[in-house]
Amino acid sequence: MRSLSIHRYCTPADYSILNVPKPEIKASDDILIEVHAASINPVDVKVASGVAKMVRSETFPYKIGYDVSGVVIAVGPAVSSRFKPGDEVYSCVPERCRGTVSEFALSTAAATALKPKQLSHVQAGSLPLVSLTALQALDAADVELEGGLEGRTVYIPGGLSGVGTVAIQLAKNIFKVDTVITTLSPAKIAKVHEIIGHGIVDQIIDYTKNDPAKVIPKGSVDFMFDTMGGAMGALSVMKPGGMIITIASLPFGPDLRRVMPDLPVVARWAFDAVGSIAQRRASRYKVRYSYLFAHESGKDLERLADWLDQAMVRPVIGRVTCLSNLAGIKDGAQEVFDGKGGIGKFVVEVK
Ligand SMILES: NC(=O)c1ccc[n+]([C@@H]2O[C@H](COP(=O)([O-])OP(=O)(O)OC[C@H]3O[C@@H](n4cnc5c(N)ncnc54)[C@H](OP(=O)(O)O)[C@@H]3O)[C@@H](O)[C@H]2O)c1
Structure with a gap:
C-alpha cells in the first residue's frame, strides 16, 4: 500500500x-x-x-x-x-x-x-489529536480548579492553531467559561469570528505587536492553556489559586514517565529539573503548573462526536x-x- x-x-x-x-x-x-x-x-x-x-x-x-x-x-x-x-x-x-x-x-x-x-x-x-489534547486539558482544569471552569477567565494563545481552534470552542460552548482570551497574528484577527463564529473569543491580542503579559490585566486569568510555550513570560496575568497546563514546553512529571517509560534516567532527571524550576516560578504566583501529554481515547472521541454533530465545535x-x-x-x-x-x-x- x-x-x-x-x-x-x-x-x-x-x-x-x-x-x-x-x-x-x-x-x-x-x-x-x-x-x-x-x-x-x-x-x-x-x-x-x-x-x-x-x-x-x-x-x-x-x-x-x-x-x-x-x-x-x-x-x-x-x-x-x-x-x-x-x-x-x-x-x-x-x-x-x-x-x-x-x-x-x-x-x-x-x-x-x-x-x-x-x-x-x-x-x-x-x-483526533488536537481535540483530545484540548478536551483533556480542559477536563483537568475543570476538575482541579475549585468550582470548575464555569464562569472563569481562560487564556488560550494561538486561537486559530490546530489545538487552539478546538480549545477556545470547547472552553466557551462546553465548559461555559465566561471570558476567553487568545492571541493571533494580524492577518487572522479579521477572520476569527467568521471561522469560529461570534461569541467564542472575548479578547484577541495581536501577539506580533503586543506582549500579552502587558495587555491582559494582572491577576485576572484562572486557567492558562499554554499551547505555544510562553507561559513563564505571562505568569503575572494569573490569578492566585489558578493553574497552567502546558503542552508546548519540555515535558516533565508523570506524563513524561507514562509516555516515555524507557527514557534514560539522566534525560528524565534533566526534564524533571527544568519542569520543577518552572513549577517553583509559578508557585511564587500561587499558581499550579503541569505538563500534559494527550492520550488516545475512544471514549473522549465519542464525547467530542456528540458536540461536533450538534455544531457546538466546528x-x-x-x-x-x-x-x-x-x-x-x-x-x-x-x-x-x-x-x-x-x-x-x-x-x-x-x-
Ligand atoms: N503535549 C501534547 O500532547 C501535544 C498535543 C498536541 C500539540 N502539542 C504541541 O502544541 C503546540 C501547538 O500544536 P498545534 O497543533 O496547535 O500547532 P499548529 O496548529 O501547528 O500551530 C501553528 C500556529 O500557531 C500560531 N503561533 C505560532 N507561534 C505563536 C505564538 N507565539 N502565539 C500565538 N500563536 C502562535 C501560528 O499562527 P501565526 O501564523 O498567526 O503566527 C500558527 O498558525 C505544538 O508545539 C505541538 O507540538 C502537544
Whole structure:
C-alpha cells in the first residue's frame, strides 16, 4: 500500500510516498481501517526531523501520522459489537499503529469512535489529536480548579492553531467559561469570528505587536492553556489559586514517565529539573503548573462526536491535499513544521 514515510530523519522536503506492507490485525482489539483522510500534526513533522532522536529512537521506514478517519474493514476477535466492518470511524492511533497517512491504518477499539455523522471524513480526520489534547486539558482544569471552569477567565494563545481552534470552542460552548482570551497574528484577527463564529473569543491580542503579559490585566486569568510555550513570560496575568497546563514546553512529571517509560534516567532527571524550576516560578504566583501529554481515547472521541454533530465545535481546516500529491503534502507539512501561517489543520485525503 502507499504510505507517507521516510527512510531517515528529514524535513518535509525529503518526504516520500513508499510502498509498504498493508498492516494486519495483530492484537485482539485491533481495528483495520481503510483510510479516507488523515491529518498532520506538529509531533509528526518534529519526530520525523529527528528532533527527539536523543531520547527516542525510531525504526525506518518511519510511517507518518496518528490521526485518521475512514471505514473499518476488519476487526480483532475481542472487538465488541461497537465496531464492525463498514463502520465509519475516527481515531488517534496508539504509537505502535502510527502511520495513518496511508491507504490503510491500524488502530484499537479503545482508541476509536464512530465518526461524527454530520462531518465528512476530511473534517473528522482533522480532529483526533488536537481535540483530545484540548478536551483533556480542559477536563483537568475543570476538575482541579475549585468550582470548575464555569464562569472563569481562560487564556488560550494561538486561537486559530490546530489545538487552539478546538480549545477556545470547547472552553466557551462546553465548559461555559465566561471570558476567553487568545492571541493571533494580524492577518487572522479579521477572520476569527467568521471561522469560529461570534461569541467564542472575548479578547484577541495581536501577539506580533503586543506582549500579552502587558495587555491582559494582572491577576485576572484562572486557567492558562499554554499551547505555544510562553507561559513563564505571562505568569503575572494569573490569578492566585489558578493553574497552567502546558503542552508546548519540555515535558516533565508523570506524563513524561507514562509516555516515555524507557527514557534514560539522566534525560528524565534533566526534564524533571527544568519542569520543577518552572513549577517553583509559578508557585511564587500561587499558581499550579503541569505538563500534559494527550492520550488516545475512544471514549473522549465519542464525547467530542456528540458536540461536533450538534455544531457546538466546528472543525477548522486550512489546507487539504491528497495522497497522490506529494508536492502538496510537502508544502502543507512544511507549514506545520514552520509553526507559522497555517489556519487550523492540514489534512491529507486518501483516494
Ligand atoms: N503535549 C501534547 O500532547 C501535544 C498535543 C498536541 C500539540 N502539542 C504541541 O502544541 C503546540 C501547538 O500544536 P498545534 O497543533 O496547535 O500547532 P499548529 O496548529 O501547528 O500551530 C501553528 C500556529 O500557531 C500560531 N503561533 C505560532 N507561534 C505563536 C505564538 N507565539 N502565539 C500565538 N500563536 C502562535 C501560528 O499562527 P501565526 O501564523 O498567526 O503566527 C500558527 O498558525 C505544538 O508545539 C505541538 O507540538 C502537544
